Amino acid sequence: MALDRWIALVLLGICIVYGYTAWFTMDGNLAPFMRRNPIWPSTFPKVLSIFGIIASLVILLGIEKGEQKIGEIDHRRLTDYFLGQAILLLLLMVAYALCLRPLGFLFSTSAFLMIGSLILGERKFHVLIPVALIATGAVWYLVQEVLGIFLRPLPLFLGV
Amino acid sequence: MLEGILIGLQTALSFQNLMVVIGGCLIGTFIGMLPGLGPMSIIAIMIPVAITMGDPSAALILLAGVYYGAIFGGSTSSILLNAPGVAGTVASSFDGYPMARQGKAGKALTIAAIASFAGGTIGAILLMIFAPMLSSVALLFHSAEYFALMVVGLSAIAAFAGPGQVTKALMMTVLGLIMATVGEGALFNLPRFTAGIMDLQSGFGFITLAMAMFALPEAIFLVLKPKNLGEDGGDIKNLRISRAEAKAIAPVIGRQSVQGFFIGVLPGAGATIASFLGYAVERNIAPKAEQEEFGKGSIKGLAAPESANNAACTGSFVPLLTLGIPGSGTTAILLGALIALNVTPGPRLMVDEPQIFWAVIMSMFIGNLVLLILNLPLIPYIAKLLAIPRNYLIPFILFFTLMGAYIGQNNATELLLLVGFGVCGIALKFANYPLPPLLIGFILGGMMEDNFSRSMQLYGGPSFIFERPMTLVLLLVAACLILLPTLRARRGKKA
Numbered sequence: 001m002a003l004d005r006w007i008a009l010v011l012l013g014i015c016i017v018y019g020y021t022a023w024f025t026m027d028g029n030l031a032p033f034m035r036r037n038p039i040w041p042s043t044f045p046k047v048l049s050i051f052g053i054i055a056s057l058v059i060l061l062g063i064e065k066g067e068q069k070i071g072e073i074d075h076r077r078l079t080d081y082f083l084g085q086a087i088l089l090l091l092l093m094v095a096y097a098l099c100l101r102p103l104g105f106l107f108s109t110s111a112f113l114m115i116g117s118l119i120l121g122e123r124k125f126h127v128l129i130p131v132a133l134i135a136t137g138a139v140w141y142l143v144q145e146v147l148g149i150f151l152r153p154l155p156l157f158l159g160v
Numbered sequence: 161m162l163e164g165i166l167i168g169l170q171t172a173l174s175f176q177n178l179m180v181v182i183g184g185c186l187i188g189t190f191i192g193m194l195p196g197l198g199p200m201s202i203i204a205i206m207i208p209v210a211i212t213m214g215d216p217s218a219a220l221i222l223l224a225g226v227y228y229g230a231i232f233g234g235s236t237s238s239i240l241l242n243a244p245g246v247a248g249t250v251a252s253s254f255d256g257y258p259m260a261r262q263g264k265a266g267k268a269l270t271i272a273a274i275a276s277f278a279g280g281t282i283g284a285i286l287l288m289i290f291a292p293m294l295s296s297v298a299l300l301f302h303s304a305e306y307f308a309l310m311v312v313g314l315s316a317i318a319a320f321a322g323p324g325q326v327t328k329a330l331m332m333t334v335l336g337l338i339m340a341t342v343g344e345g346a347l348f349n350l351p352r353f354t355a356g357i358m359d360l361q362s363g364f365g366f367i368t369l370a371m372a373m374f375a376l377p378e379a380i381f382l383v384l385k386p387k388n389l390g391e392d393g394g395d396i397k398n399l400r401i402s403r404a405e406a407k408a409i410a411p412v413i414g415r416q417s418v419q420g421f422f423i424g425v426l427p428g429a430g431a432t433i434a435s436f437l438g439y440a441v442e443r444n445i446a447p448k449a450e451q452e453e454f455g456k457g458s459i460k461g462l463a464a465p466e467s468a469n470n471a472a473c474t475g476s477f478v479p480l481l482t483l484g485i486p487g488s489g490t491t492a493i494l495l496g497a498l499i500a501l502n503v504t505p506g507p508r509l510m511v512d513e514p515q516i517f518w519a520v521i522m523s524m525f526i527g528n529l530v531l532l533i534l535n536l537p538l539i540p541y542i543a544k545l546l547a548i549p550r551n552y553l554i555p556f557i558l559f560f561t562l563m564g565a566y567i568g569q570n571n572a573t574e575l576l577l578l579v580g581f582g583v584c585g586i587a588l589k590f591a592n593y594p595l596p597p598l599l600i601g602f603i604l605g606g607m608m609e610d611n612f613s614r615s616m617q618l619y620g621g622p623s624f625i626f627e628r629p630m631t632l633v634l635l636l637v638a639a640c641l642i643l644l645p646t647l648r649a650r651r652g653k654k655a
Contacts, residue, residue, distance in 0.1 A: 109281065122551035
């Protein structure tokens with residue numbers, strides 16, 4: 001089965017769960033006065049769930065015929081591309097999200113930029129480290145000092 | 161109108177706003193040249209900055225400047241490296257890149273700058289003339305018509321998805337609408353589909369979604385399939401165009417600016433359609449000998465899409481400013497910014513906050529002029545940015561994507577959501593699901609439900625569809641827009 005149909009299957013599942021919530025569970029706690037309204041909080045989701053189920057079924061069953069285009073990247077030959085780098089960068093983003101608060105902006109960001117470059121194959125440490133540090137400092141100064149948006153600069157245990 | 165123009169000029173020409181538009185154009189141009197960051201992503205990145213400015217006029221002027229700058233920046237990478245950062249500049253690479261390869265990169269960039277300037281300026285003039293007219297018509301619209309109009313906008317987006325992709329675009333639109341229902345609705349004040357998670361109480365952040373659906377997949381695609389950035393810059397020193405060449409492109413620019421503007425006004429059309437259509441029209445009406453030059457470095461083939469896409473970008477501001485309906489993914493993000501700035505987009509904007517409305521229009525003129533003046537001498541230098549090694553460029557793109565989402569919500573959970581949605585966006589892109597309809601559906605979803613609910617309450621049920629003729633007409637138009645491409649595709653196959 002083609003990837004677009006697998007995705008349609010997942011979307012169908014999402015729409016069924018969404019529809020089930022809208023049709024059967026959402027109105028349980030509705031206040032009595034709201035039940036007299038012609039529209040309930042579940043009305044719009046109910047309509048959407050029907051459209052969603054129909055559209056995903058049309059894709060899943062291949063009712064709409066069209067050319068099977070391969071996009072910019074052929075997902076069937078992912079190993080021919082730099083898949084490992086892409087996965088590592090996504091994991092690095094997750095790590096950054098988890099470390100941003102406990103380790104502070106300055107450490108997390110400079111580490112993110114350095115490790116990101118390393119993953120992509122950069123080995124010139126004399127360039128990589130100063131670039132990451134200067135960029136981190138510049139962004140922190142711009143965001144925190146110029147724009148006034150708080151970004152905890154140092155790790156949490158330092159209390160700053 | 162004159163009073164409005166004066167108000168707009170007064171606001172746009174203040175020192176602060178002049179600096180803002182210049183800064184916006186420069187930022188847009190520089191970042192717009194970087195593959196992976198189209199106008200949509202750049203505007204999404206700049207929204208937190210704009211919101212922090214506090215003044216809605218200045219914020220919108222900044223975003224308009226960034227928008228124009230980003231489009232011009234995208235054209236630069238299209239012409240020099242055949243690497244269009246956005247769909248709207250793909251047509252510019254058809255003839256721009258061959259020109260660069262022939263050692264006419266400077267000339268190509270000059271034509272692109274002049275065509276963009278002319279397209280943007282003519283578009284702004286048309287916007288001044290037509291926006292008030294559309295606005296007065298829009299005042300006749302009630303919540304029922306607004307609901308129907310949003311359905312038209314959404315269905316038009318689906319119809320532009322190309323043959324065999326209409327259902328996918330529709331699915332993405334519905335998914336966007338579904339995501340918009342997560343959290344507390346404006347009318348009901350009840351948490352919906354939050355699964356008890358407190359962070360979802362206020363729904364998904366639109367910046368997070370915009371980053372996840374556009375910037376992140378583009379950056380990851382650049383990792384998967386590296387492009388040789390900065391290798392084929394060509395000779396970009398000679399910027400001069402001859403009088404004969406100027407004479408040849410002038411009517412092309414005039415025609416395509418007008419055509420592009422009106423295409424841009426249509427919800428769902430926008431710069432991509434305008435640029436392809438402009439290219440096709442000029443190729444078809446050109447003399448036979450010139451037709452053969454198209455695709456091999458024709459100056460007309462470059463001027464047409466450049467002027468059309470800039471005019472279309474200006475045109476897309478008409479439904480945004482007068483009706484509150486985004487005509488493209490980028491204006492959908494701008495709409496989100498307007499709402500975040502407590503500016504209610506729609507017909508009342510011109511009446512209630514004329515300084516904002518007219519300042520944006522005036523800033524378009526100033527922005528276009530600034531772009532032309534600043535970019536021509538900077539062309540040889542700004543192109544060098546593309547030579548930043550991929551090993552440094554990509555981590556920075558990813559970092560700015562994360563920062564955009566984090567600064568917008570100041571919540572680390574948003575970053576995890578960003579990565580999660582980003583992975584979904586990559587999978588959807590692999591399977592050729594169009595992503596802009598998802599974002600437009602998400603942004604329009606809340607307003608659509610509000611108008612739908614209001615109409616249902618006013619009319620005691622769905623009878624408003626038949627009791628208000630305009631609503632019925634608009635819904636029928638929407639049905640045609642959904643069905644026509646499918647029928648056309650089937651007829652084409654039979655033939």
